[in-house]
Amino acid sequence: MSNGFNFDFAGKCIIVTGGNRGIGYAFSRACAQAGASVAIIYRSSKDADEVAQKISKEFNVKAKAYKCDVGDDKLVTETFRKIDDELGPVTGLIANAGVSVVKPALELTADDFHKVYNVNVLGVFNTACAAARLWTDRKFQGGSIVLTIVTKVDMFFQFHPSVIGIHYHPGKNAGDSAFSAT
Secondary structure (H helix, E strand, O other): OOOOOOOOOOOOEEEEEOOOOHHHHHHHHHHHHOOOEEEEEEOOOOOHHHHHHHHHHHHOOOEEEEEOOOOOHHHHHHHHHHHHHHOOOOOEEEEOOOOOOOOEHHHOOHHHHHHHHHHHOHHHHHHHHHHHHHHHHHOOOOOEEEEOOOOOOOHHHHOOOOOEOOOHHHHHHHHHHHHHOO
16 A cells, blocks of 8 residues: 655756755755756855755765845746756746745835745746746646745735735735746
């Protein structure tokens, strides 16, 4: 009797945005455990290289961290091509990166909104397009894109404007849901 799912990703290369912390780290480990080479995309973490080395050693696979702001489409395209050259061919993407600005809702600024939107919505679009371009250029069929969606019931927000994180969940869900519907 099997316990859960068993995947064989030997010979695959999976990119995981935000793959060095939280849920992304669990995705990175799961892909490596299944035999995939793992490219971890991070924006500012000081330990991303160490995390990739740890995963590589633990599962005896190639794993490498790549610094990239997913809100910057040109940088995303360049980074994905570099990953394709170094670890690839890229066969999958887990668009997981997400950020939040933690402050009361009435103190949020347009800059705060754009920071969250650029990662949680535009970042999903940019990374999915970059992966699709790689596959189209190579005439590759069979690539997979997984979008992580964080869901939280936030009816509370309309009555309590001091709630922290008001923009994170709607922004993350809107971007992931809108893109996955196309």
